[in-house]
Amino acid sequence: MDSEPKRKASISNSSDSHVPSLAPPHRRMSRVIDPSRKMSMYNMRRPSLAGSQRTGDYVVPKMPVRLANTYRLEPKNGEKFSSGEVSRVIAEVLENYLSGETYEETMCGKLAKNIAEILKERVKSMKFPRYKFVSEVTITQNGRQSMQTASRCLSNQQTDSYATASYKNSSLSAYAAVYGFYFE
Structure with missing residues (x-):
């Protein structure tokens, strides 16, 4: 018959690594x-x-949550990303957080990250369903120089949009943009 003895699966934890275990999955x-x-x-x-x-x-x-596909390719009426409303929110956040600030290189880098996160959370709270958001904030020293920024992305003109605002005081100037992309 068989020259090799058959191995039984062990129910207890064993130090023998080649024997499979029938115990429930552990951590x-x-x-x-x-x-x-x-x-x-x-x-x-x-x-x-x-x-x-x-x-x-x-x-x-834990099992991942599975959602049924709605087959919606565009937002319902009144659910579309509103550039005007978002621009007002951006201008308000920039004014609140940058008024009275002076330009310091290390502080402004951290401040730009914090403002970008705040903008993203504020726009999320505006309840644009099925939208994903990207926020971008640039803070530079106001030395009477010019600054030009450009951004490019592939988006759907009917559903996707963006909003921008800028702020300037005697020490610094800031530019912020929030992009809203409809998730089909």
């Missing part, structure tokens, strides 16, 4: 890096519960 594992040795320790692993939920004695992985 995902990730490598632990020892900073003192500056190399990963492949034998040491730590559990990760990302994307799972605990029920009883074992961890059940």
Whole structure:
């Protein structure tokens, strides 16, 4: 018959790595890096519960949410990205956050990131359904020089749009743009 003995699947955790286990799936594992040795320790692993939920004695992985396709290719009436409303929001945010500020190189870089995130959140709260947003903020020193910016993207003229605004004081000038792309 067979010269090799047949192996049974083990229900308990075994140190034998070639024997499959019938136990429920456990936590995902990730490598632990020892900073003192500056190399990963492949034998040491730590559990990760990302994307799972605990029920009883074992961890059940979360299933991704699946949504039914609506087959809508354009927004309904009144749901389209409004450039005028978004431009007013951009001008208001720039005025609130930049009035009284002076240009400092390191501070303005962080400030531009924060304003871009605030703009994106404010536009999201305006409830344009099925739109994705990109916000861009540029802050430069106001030294009476000219500045020209350009951006290009492939978009649908019927559904996608953008809004811009600028702000200037004696020390700095800022330009912000928010792009709205309809997600089909």
